[in-house]
Amino acid sequence: MFNFRKNEKIPTQQGEGKVIAFMNQKGGVGKTTMAYNTARALSEKGHKVLCLDMDPQFNFSSLFGYDSETHTHNIFHLMINSIRELKSLHTGILLSEAIIKTDTGVDLIPSGQELSGFELTVAGINSPRQLVLKKFIDKNRLREYYDYIVIDGPPTLGLLVVNILCAVDGVLFPFIPDSFSEQGLKNIQEVLLDIEDMGIVQTPKNLGYIPNLFETRRKQANEDFKNIQNTFPDAHVFQPFANKANFAKSMSCGKSVFDFQAKDYKELQTQFLKMATEIEEQL
């Protein structure tokens, strides 16, 4: 079903599926945690979901049982295979061989360390380097096969990030409410403006900011939240996520909050389902 069709003209935006990404230049803010649980929430709501790991550190992939020793095919190879000019580097891997399927109904295209060499590898090509991921998604008609494609972004600001932003319909920004983390957000907004200036793709929609590791127990928590909303007057701010030990625990054993029944997890499930609804409504 996912065979590469060589020399096929690139179709644009086929299918109704939506592509979203969790982005922040800063690491440790919850991109992977949010991407994973939101993907599961969208799946719980009946959508067919594909996760796409675009971080060379492949934490997202590890949650799906990916092992860099045994899985030799990843998004790097698939993207390179889709660039005709780089024929000498093609590996002939099929998308169907790279996709990891799980019994939760959520599929994954893994990342790998090789992805950190993406920028260098495509440095000399003539076709638009910013559009490699977009063309890959379009060529393989992934929007026809999946309702949502959920991308986990890298903690960098380079060509990978530009490729992601050129390929998505909407972006979500998890962040820790402190000035350091907010600077990481400002930088990525600049990249979004650059993309708007390029004018070759539709600028993705800012789906909202996700305050994470929020100190809900502070007396002035309500005030803190209002301040965050005032910081981003033109965008949606999702309900903040508190620092929850259970959260980190579930992630460390590769599980989502939907894999547990305890009360604490039920609350998180409700929160992620609400976030999924707010994403659906905006796209």
Ligand SMILES: Nc1ncnc2c1ncn2[C@@H]1O[C@H](COP(=O)(O)OP(=O)(O)O)[C@@H](O)[C@H]1O
């Ligand atoms: N709300 C939270 N409560 C507790 N731990 C969290 C929370 N959000 C993220 N974490 C933990 O913080 C660490 C970094 O999160 P991660 O999603 O990997 O961030 P990023 O992908 O932005 O680097 C992980 O160990 C994760 O389990």
Ligand SMILES: [Mg+2]
């Ligand atoms: Mg991550």
